[in-house]
Amino acid sequence: MEITIQPATVEDVDHLVWVCCGTGEQQYADGYRQDALEQVRGEVANSITSVIRADGTAVGRLRVVRTPELVEIAGIQIHPTWQNRGIGTEVITTIVREAGRPVELEVSKVNPNAERLYRRLGFRRVGDTEHDYRMRR
Numbered sequence: 609m610e611i612t613i614q615p616a617t618v619e620d621v622d623h624l625v626w627v628c629c630g631t632g633e634q635q636y637a638d639g640y641r642q643d644a645l646e647q648v649r650g651e652v653a654n655s656i657t658s659v660i661r662a663d664g665t666a667v668g669r670l671r672v673v674r675t676p677e678l679v680e681i682a683g684i685q686i687h688p689t690w691q692n693r694g695i696g697t698e699v700i701t702t703i704v705r706e707a708g709r710p711v712e713l714e715v716s717k718v719n720p721n722a723e724r725l726y727r728r729l730g731f732r733r734v735g736d737t738e739h740d741y742r743m744r745r
């Protein structure tokens with residue numbers, strides 16, 4: 609399976625919304641659509657939102673914020689039908705390999721599956737907020 613990560617355009621916004629909130633509430637999806645449009649128009653500083661594809665099929669979304677000191681995985685989501693096939697692992701491994709600097713992310717305190725994946729890929733807890741752990745590699 610060939611995994612690619614490609615910056616999203618306005619044409620990809622429907623896909624981003626489908627991955628994010630396909631089964632969720634309309635109101636939430638509408639809110640996310642506005643955020644996604646700002647992101648793909650380049651209106652969010654240092655932030656790139658991408659489409660994750662597996663053998664050409666759009667299966668997920670990724671938002672990465674890069675500064676000289678840090679690469680932050682600000683959002684990663686694989687559509688439920690495509691989870692548990694190694695796609696998330698490959699995407700994060702690629703980001704870490706290309707980063708050349710610390711990589712951080714936040715994971716919900718009630719998302720132990722995602723945290724286990726990040727731990728396996730070398731991330732460790734470095735702090736927390738009310739709802740999330742911050743992890744760094």
Ligand SMILES: CC(C)(COP(=O)(O)OP(=O)(O)OC[C@H]1O[C@@H](n2cnc3c(N)ncnc32)[C@H](O)[C@@H]1OP(=O)(O)O)[C@@H](O)C(=O)NCCC(=O)NCCS
Nearest residue numbers: 684685686691692693694695696697714715716722724725
């Ligand atoms: C978290 C998330 C991004 C991981 O992506 P993913 O593509 O499912 O991740 P992987 O397939 O690489 O790894 C998930 C599990 O599948 C297993 N796996 C990897 N390749 C596999 C394969 N070929 N066959 C079967 N299982 C496999 C992994 O070992 C891992 O097992 P674990 O549960 O013991 O950790 C994805 O599940 C997701 O979008 N979740 C909902 C949103 C979310 O929680 N985002 C993160 C917020 S911080």
